[in-house]
Amino acid sequence: MSNKTFYVTTPIYYVNDVPHIGHAYTTVLADVLSRYHKLLGDEVFFLTGTDEHGQKVQQAAEKRGVTPQAHCDEYSERFKSAWKDLNIDFNHFIRTTDKAHVEYVQRKMEELWNKKLPSGESLIYDKEYSGWYSTSEERFFSEDELVDGKDPISNRAVEWITEKNYFFRMSAFQEKLIHYIEIEKPDFILPDFRKNEVLGFLKQPLRDLCISRPKSRLNWGITLPDPDYVAYVWVDALLNYASAVDGKKFKTIGNNVWPADFHLIGKDILTTHAIYWTTLLMALEMPLPKHILAHGWWMIDNARMSKTTGNVVSPLAMKDKYGVDAFRFFLIREMTMGYDATFSDAIFVTRLNASLANDVGNGLSRVLKLAEFLEFKLDYSQDNFSEYVRFGNSSASAQPQLFAYESLINTSRAVIRELPGMVEKVFLSFALDSHVGLFGDLNRYLEVSAPWKLAKGGEVEKRLLNNILWHCSEAMRIGFTLLHPVMPKKMDEALAALGWTFEESQKQLVWRDSGSFSLKSISPLFPRIDTKTIPVADAPGKTESTDPFSSVELRAVKILSVEDHPNAEALYVLQVDAGGETRTVCAGLRKHLTKEELIGKMGVLVANLKPASLRGVMSQGMMLAADSEGGKLSLANPESAQPGDAITAEGLESHPKPQINLKDFEKCPLAAKGGKVHYKGKELRSPHGAVLAQAPDGAVVK
Numbered sequence: 294m295s296n297k298t299f300y301v302t303t304p305i306y307y308v309n310d311v312p313h314i315g316h317a318y319t320t321v322l323a324d325v326l327s328r329y330h331k332l333l334g335d336e337v338f339f340l341t342g343t344d345e346h347g348q349k350v351q352q353a354a355e356k357r358g359v360t361p362q363a364h365c366d367e368y369s370e371r372f373k374s375a376w377k378d379l380n381i382d383f384n385h386f387i388r389t390t391d392k393a394h395v396e397y398v399q400r401k402m403e404e405l406w407n408k409k410l411p412s413g414e415s416l417i418y419d420k421e422y423s424g425w426y427s428t429s430e431e432r433f434f435s436e437d438e439l440v441d442g443k444d445p446i447s448n449r450a451v452e453w454i455t456e457k458n459y460f461f462r463m464s465a466f467q468e469k470l471i472h473y474i475e476i477e478k479p480d481f482i483l484p485d486f487r488k489n490e491v492l493g494f495l496k497q498p499l500r501d502l503c504i505s506r507p508k509s510r511l512n513w514g515i516t517l518p519d520p521d522y523v524a525y526v527w528v529d530a531l532l533n534y535a536s537a538v539d540g541k542k543f544k545t546i547g548n549n550v551w552p553a554d555f556h557l558i559g560k561d562i563l564t565t566h567a568i569y570w571t572t573l574l575m576a577l578e579m580p581l582p583k584h585i586l587a588h589g590w591w592m593i594d595n596a597r598m599s600k601t602t603g604n605v606v607s608p609l610a611m612k613d614k615y616g617v618d619a620f621r622f623f624l625i626r627e628m629t630m631g632y633d634a635t636f637s638d639a640i641f642v643t644r645l646n647a648s649l650a651n652d653v654g655n656g657l658s659r660v661l662k663l664a665e666f667l668e669f670k671l672d673y674s675q676d677n678f679s680e681y682v683r684f685g686n687s688s689a690s691a692q693p694q695l696f697a698y699e700s701l702i703n704t705s706r707a708v709i710r711e712l713p714g715m716v717e718k719v720f721l722s723f724a725l726d727s728h729v730g731l732f733g734d735l736n737r738y739l740e741v742s743a744p745w746k747l748a749k750g751g752e753v754e755k756r757l758l759n760n761i762l763w764h765c766s767e768a769m770r771i772g773f774t775l776l777h778p779v780m781p782k783k784m785d786e787a788l789a790a791l792g793w794t795f796e797e798s799q800k801q802l803v804w805r806d807s808g809s810f811s812l813k814s815i816s817p818l819f820p821r822i823d824t825k826t827i828p829v830a831d832a833p834g835k836t837e838s839t840d841p842f843s844s845v846e847l848r849a850v851k852i853l854s855v856e857d858h859p860n861a862e863a864l865y866v867l868q869v870d871a872g873g874e875t876r877t878v879c880a881g882l883r884k885h886l887t888k889e890e891l892i893g894k895m896g897v898l899v900a901n902l903k904p905a906s907l908r909g910v911m912s913q914g915m916m917l918a919a920d921s922e923g924g925k926l927s928l929a930n931p932e933s934a935q936p937g938d939a940i941t942a943e944g945l946e947s948h949p950k951p952q953i954n955l956k957d958f959e960k961c962p963l964a965a966k967g968g969k970v971h972y973k974g975k976e977l978r979s980p981h982g983a984v985l986a987q988a989p990d991g992a993v994v995k
């Protein structure tokens with residue numbers, strides 16, 4: 294029985310938006326993770342909901358001529374019903390306009406208002422404040438945060454506003470926060486490179502947080518202890534995670550549901566969670582969540598899928614086209630935790646046909662077809678197996694079969710054994726890969742033992758056929774049970790074909806040595822999708838998911854400093870800002886460029902190259918440079934990119950491995966064409982533009 298509890302949250306989504314596959318991803322991830330925990334016997338609480346206060350909602354309601362509350366009631370429903378259609382089994386759907394939430398926020402604000410730091414300073418103070426205010430982001434930006442005088446996030450106009458506001462003394466918690474993230478709970482922010490980003494951010498002095506908005510400007514919010522003000526929408530929203538479970542206890546052990554085990558979020562909202570939320574909780578002296586997991590973005594044609602970009606894909610349309618379970622599988626399998634993933638129909642169909650139709654569905658169809666010869670009844674005890682080896686084969690010809698059989702059992706046992714670790718680390722994409730791999734083993738076992746040759750034979754042959762099909766059915770039972778959290782409906786069907794229910798099967802999540810199966814024929818689980826029905830421009834094959842370039846991580850970086858290598862005449866030692874983390878990189882540019890030509894410039898770093906000591910200096914990656922006129926090298930220049938931006942090749946999937954060798958990178962020839970860097974004719978790009986090379990066409994970039 295359960296001896297652990299698990300509380301998982303998704304962000305609460307802005308109620309104005311239409312659910313797209315970005316939202317669907319986090320929510321499906323939380324659902325799949327919850328179901329895996331349940332499979333492992335844990336008691337789960339899974340929270341999602343909608344974020345309903347703020348200026349944008351007020352304005353949208355005004356525009357439609359309805360009250361903000363009526364607007365929210367209608368729009369919130371779109372998320373709820375989308376999640377129902379995607380088979381999301383949440384425990385609670387919170388809305389920030391819920392009475393209980395509003396009262397909770399007011400209580401917590403009251404508490405903050407009355408609290409003092411040990412120094413005697415109050416946690417909340419008021420101040421006349423002037424700044425650039427963005428209506429779109431509902432926050433102030435400092436002068437140096439603006440990009441071309443505009444809000445750096447939405448790229449919209451900002452206005453200069455002066456007003457009195459209330460501030461939370463967030464700065465007082467900076468040291469404590471750094472200590473917590475770095476020392477006390479090194480796995481608080483996941484994955485690791487996101488933690489480093491936050492720590493990088495925390496190297497700057499932390500500012501206090503403006504937590505109020507005057508009602509004269511915005512009244513659609515939660516009233517603060519000063520009745521002329523409402524709470525800043527992020528403070529209101531973040532508190533949802535605690536308000537939803539206030540006073541709630543898990544049944545099994547009776548522990549409080551708060552704190553959360555995992556806040557699942559997109560990388561866009563890491564700062565608000567890792568910094569605002571954590572310091573607020575510290576101030577309120579509440580337990581901190583155990584992990585914040587920031588996943589990457591779904592990208593379309595190298596741009597983040599978002600309402601602002603206008604490239605959203607509806608999860609419901611995908612569900613209608615490919616089925617809810619295939620869609621869930623694709624989301625979880627395709628995104629490697631932490632990294633961005635590309636969405637296209639072509640990638641989807643390739644994945645579906647390869648994993649679900651070929652491996653999983655085909656395995657079941659083959660077994661069911663052969664089982665007809667045994668009237669769908671299979672019986673097995675270990676003794677039978679020795680019989681199979683004894684009678685069925687000479688020892689030489691039995692070797693490959695025995696090998697395939699053992700591999701099938703070993704893989705089945707291994708996937709069961711590895712599950713808790715994978716779930717704990719939220720390595721779900723890898724877990725699915727190994728579950729599908731089990732079906733690969735099964736199909737290989739069928740190939741080498743060729744049971745169709747036995748189907749029309751006598752008693753001994755029938756017994757051997759029975760044994761082979763029994764092994765396959767047992768492996769499939771395990772495989773279907775392990776895939777159930779991702780594809781509950783299809784796996785219920787699949788288990789029913791084996792004469793099992795998920796509930797029964799999960800109680801026996803081991804490879805059994807004996808037992809019986811009563812099989813039942815069903816129509817194909819995952820029919821192959823005809824690639825001819827996909828638009829040509831998007832057809833599979835163009836995406837080349839196994840291309841060696843997909844394992845390379847290229848990142849835009851800014852060169853912070855340049856020094857001569859103490860021990861190598863050709864090398865510089867650079868310090869580069871790689872997006873929140875500073876890296877030391879050795880570059881053979883000393884004969885080609887002066888320090889002044891490099892400092893402050895942007896470049897492209899091969900970021901996942903195995904660190905190597907170059908004449909005594911550890912180089913954490915390699916800068917890309919092009920062979921230019923006159924034997925000189927010039928730096929590849931990611932136009933308008935920000936440090937940390939991913940650089941990818943247009944139309945090619947990117948699944949960077951944690952680490953690659955120089956040899957892996959050398960398999961990816963880069964060349965200049967038309968002043969831009971290309972890989973196999975595809976332009977390298979950051980989300981903001983192409984990567985430029987001052988080099989003639991055909992020049993090598995390395």
Ligand code: ME8
Pocket residue numbers: 303304305306307310314315316318319344530531532533557558559560561562589590591592597598599
């Ligand atoms: O930020 N790829 O709400 P939001 C992957 N209300 N995930 C994506 C995505 C993409 N392209 N686009 C969005 C808010 N998401 C606040 C949250 S929480 C206290 C308040 C997902 O509607 C991802 O989970 O903008 C991201 O963090 C979330 O949607 C943002 O949703």
